[in-house]
Amino acid sequence: MDFTWIPEYQNLLLHGVFLTFLLLAISVPLGFGLAIFLAIAQVGDNPIARWISKGYCTFFRGTPLLIQLWLIYYGLGSYLPYIPGLRASFLWPVLREGLFFATLALTLNFAAYQGEILRGAMLAVPKGELEAARAVGMSPGMILRRIWLPRAIRIGLPTFAGEVVLQLKATPIVFSVTVMDLYGAAYKIRQDTLLVYEPLLLVTVFYVTLTFVITQVFQKLENAVPVRR
Amino acid sequence: MHIETVKSALMVSDVHKSYGAHKVLKGISLSAEKGDVVSIIGSSGSGKSTFLRCINFLEIPDQGSFQINGEDVIFRKGRDGKCHPANWRQIERLRSGLGMVFQSFNLWPHMTILQNVIEAPIHVLHIERKVAIEKAEALLAKVGLYDKKDTYPAFLSGGQQQRASIARALCVDPAVMLFDEPTSALDPELVGEVLKVIRGLAEEGRTMVMVTHEMKFARDVSTRVMFLHEGQVEEAGSPAQVFGAPTSARCKEFVAAGSH
Numbered sequence: 001m002d003f004t005w006i007p008e009y010q011n012l013l014l015h016g017v018f019l020t021f022l023l024l025a026i027s028v029p030l031g032f033g034l035a036i037f038l039a040i041a042q043v044g045d046n047p048i049a050r051w052i053s054k055g056y057c058t059f060f061r062g063t064p065l066l067i068q069l070w071l072i073y074y075g076l077g078s079y080l081p082y083i084p085g086l087r088a089s090f091l092w093p094v095l096r097e098g099l100f101f102a103t104l105a106l107t108l109n110f111a112a113y114q115g116e117i118l119r120g121a122m123l124a125v126p127k128g129e130l131e132a133a134r135a136v137g138m139s140p141g142m143i144l145r146r147i148w149l150p151r152a153i154r155i156g157l158p159t160f161a162g163e164v165v166l167q168l169k170a171t172p173i174v175f176s177v178t179v180m181d182l183y184g185a186a187y188k189i190r191q192d193t194l195l196v197y198e199p200l201l202l203v204t205v206f207y208v209t210l211t212f213v214i215t216q217v218f219q220k221l222e223n224a225v226p227v228r229r
Numbered sequence: 230m231h232i233e234t235v236k237s238a239l240m241v242s243d244v245h246k247s248y249g250a251h252k253v254l255k256g257i258s259l260s261a262e263k264g265d266v267v268s269i270i271g272s273s274g275s276g277k278s279t280f281l282r283c284i285n286f287l288e289i290p291d292q293g294s295f296q297i298n299g300e301d302v303i304f305r306k307g308r309d310g311k312c313h314p315a316n317w318r319q320i321e322r323l324r325s326g327l328g329m330v331f332q333s334f335n336l337w338p339h340m341t342i343l344q345n346v347i348e349a350p351i352h353v354l355h356i357e358r359k360v361a362i363e364k365a366e367a368l369l370a371k372v373g374l375y376d377k378k379d380t381y382p383a384f385l386s387g388g389q390q391q392r393a394s395i396a397r398a399l400c401v402d403p404a405v406m407l408f409d410e411p412t413s414a415l416d417p418e419l420v421g422e423v424l425k426v427i428r429g430l431a432e433e434g435r436t437m438v439m440v441t442h443e444m445k446f447a448r449d450v451s452t453r454v455m456f457l458h459e460g461q462v463e464e465a466g467s468p469a470q471v472f473g474a475p476t477s478a479r480c481k482e483f484v485a486a487g488s489h
Contacts, residue, residue, distance in 0.1 A: 132335035132394075135285055136349035136401060137325030139318075146352060150339055225339050226381055 005193050006202070009185070016185035017206055019099070023171050023181065024210075026103050028164055031110030038115030039152075040144065043122050053115065060112030066173050068109055073101040073177040102174035110167055117163065121156035122148060154225060161218035165211050182206055237296065238263045238405050238436040244283055244293035246276075253279050254290065255460040261405065261453075264434045268447035268468075271457035272483060277440040278332075280457070281409050284438065285327045286320050289313065297323045298404040325353050328398030332410040334390040336382040342393040343369065343378040346400045354401060361400070368396040372426050388419030392426055399430075406430070408439040444487040448472045456480045 006013075041053035060068065080095055081087055094100050125148055133143040153160075172183035180188070182203050189199040239261040246254040253276045261267050269277045282288040284295070291311045295302040300323065305315040314320050336345050346365040350356040356364075369375045372392040382390055391411060398406060411427065412420040424446050431437060431450045441447050447454060447468065454471040456464040456479075464471050464480040475481045 126335075128331060128333050128335040129337055131287055132329070132331060132337070134287060135324060135327070135329040135331075136397075137321045137323075137353045138349070139321055142352060146348065147337055151337070154339055226383070 001198055001201075002193075002195055003198055003202070005189060005195065005198075009189050009192075012180070012185045012188060013182070013202070013206075016180060016182035016203075017210075019179060019181045020168070020171050020206075020210070022099075023103055023106055023174065023179075024164070024168055027106035027110050028167060031107045031167075032114055032160075034107070034111035035114035035118050036149065038111060039118035039122055042115070042119045057112045057115050060109050061116065065105065065109050065170055066176070069102065069105040069173060069177060072105045072108075073098065076104075077101055098174070098178035102177055102179050106167065106170065106174075109170075110163075113163060114160065117156055117159050118152060121152040121159075124155050125151045157218060157222050161215055164214050164218070168207065168210055168214065237261060238265070238298060239284070239438065240294075240296040241284060242294045244280060244290045246279055246283060246288060246290045253460050254283070257457070257460070257462055259284075259438070259455065261436055261438060263404075263436050265453060266431045266435075266437045266439065266451045268451040268454045269438065269440045269457060270442070270444070270447060270454060270471075270483070270487075271463075274459075275457040276460045277457050278409050281407055281438065281440050284407060285324050285329055286314060287329075298326050321353075325349065325401055326404045328401060328403035328406045330391070330395055330398050330406065330408045330411050332413050334382070334387070334394045334414070336390055336394055336397070338382050341379050341381055342374065342385070342396075345382070345393065346397045349397070349401050365396070365400050368399050369393070371429075372396045373422075386419060387415045388422045391415065391419075391423045395423070395426055395430075404436060406435055406437045408437065408441065410440050410442065412441070412443060442487070444472070444484065456483065458483075 038053045038057060041049035042057075044050065086092060086095065129147060129151065130143060133147045138146065171181055174181050175184040175187060186199040186203040190196055193199075237260055239259065241260070242258045244254050244257045245252070257276070257280050259267065259280075269281065271277050279288055283290045283293070284297070289312075293312075300319075302323065303315040303319065304312040307313045336342065337348070340348065343362070343365055346368065347358070347361040350361040350364065351358055366375060366378060369378050372395055374389060374393055374396065377385060377389065377393075382393065385393065395411075408427065412423050415423060420443070424443065427437075427439070428446075428450055439447070439451075449468075451468050454464075454466065454468050455462055456471055456475070456477070458477075458479050463477045464475050471480065472484055475484060
């Protein structure tokens with residue numbers, strides 16, 4: 001097997017790792033933040049909020065991520081230049097890059113899935129614990145912040161760990177919108193060196209390492225509150 | 230001559246509650262002065278727990294008037310004709326003056342029992358953290374759990390968890406304590422330790438309303454007993470009267486069955 005190309009392409013590979021990591025580092029927390037609102041809307045009393053949240057989740061879970069990515073990149077992306085003043089603003093260098101649209105699509109998609117999972121987790125919190133919170137005089141907002149959400153997140157942690165790993169596995173599609181992530185690096189190396197197997201093998205090692213890091217982080221979070229089995 | 234009217238700790242009148250077509254409470258009234266220990270007994274389905282839960286509005290009654298700690302609860306008529314509390318802030322404020330102990334303990338598992346106990350004082354009553362911790366540690370020592378204060382609820386026995394939840398209810402210094410079958414979910418060996426704590430509270434002069442199946446305990450500790458049957462008060466009076474010489478036939482049966 002021929003790995004002699006590694007020194008020449010190490011910057012490209014490292015940049016690819018960085019971009020993949022960046023995509024995760026932005027889409028996961030932002031997506032999760034949005035997911036909290038989506039979940040609260042669905043377990044709350046307001047029928048309009050519930051309807052909007054349900055519609056959002058149905059759309060983003062019901063369409064392929066690739067289609068969503070292209071809709072955002074080619075659709076939204078082609079309208080942005082026509083917004084007056086945008087091209088001259090400081091935002092333009094960010095907004096014209098494929099990375100922005102890729103991150104946006106990944107965030108919105110992730111939020112939909114986590115919203116539904118968090119909704120299930122919130123419904124799984126034993127009713128008695130919420131009653132105890134009401135019985136001491138907590139307002140609904142306080143119950144949400146202090147009891148309901150922390151408990152729901154704790155219940156959903158194993159599932160969320162898996163979802164972040166799935167998000168990592170979804171990132172290669174950003175290559176289709178000009179983002180040279182880790183997969184994009186492997187593709188370029190193949191184009192240049194005509195080696196198919198070796199670049200993919202190396203890139204696989206990177207993905208597995210990233211997955212391991214993610215699962216370890218979540219394991220630490222799970223261990224923070226001991227659960228007796 | 231100046232007559233001082235002492236406001237009752239709790240005055241609840243004519244409470245009705247239905248779940249759909251099924252009428253659970255058909256006009257129950259309760260009045261508790263400071264220091265009273267009222268036990269509510271009755272068979273399953275008689276509405277005991279529902280009535281207790283109406284006092285702190287975990288269940289919303291269809292009808293009834295409530296005066297908690299001297300304050301009248303304000304209702305408004307809803308679109309379905311039933312009464313709803315007009316101001317939920319008032320309800321939340323009143324709840325922070327009532328301490329409830331549940332049958333299934335309902336401790337928050339993601340916090341240690343010390344954190345469970347200081348949660349309401351700090352976040353609802355806005356008591357300073359240091360003061361709250363001092364108070365909580367004293368209460369945990371009182372119920373015999375000081376050395377377990379940094380343990381999570383999952384690692385405690387049922388009796389210990391219930392004692393912790395009593396400490397939690399006490400930490401807000403409630404005017405009235407509500408107990409919803411506090412020992413029904415416990416092993417027989419653990420029932421004693423919890424009853425001991427509750428007896429101590431009664432002897433201190435705490436105002437308590439207790440739904441219980443522990444007949445002997447209710448007889449010993451209460452100042453007044455109410456026997457509920459099918460949503461109505463069939464018998465009410467002193468423990469000696471309700472347990473010793475009940476006038477209602479069903480009450481007689483119930484007491485006889487419970488004291489084997």
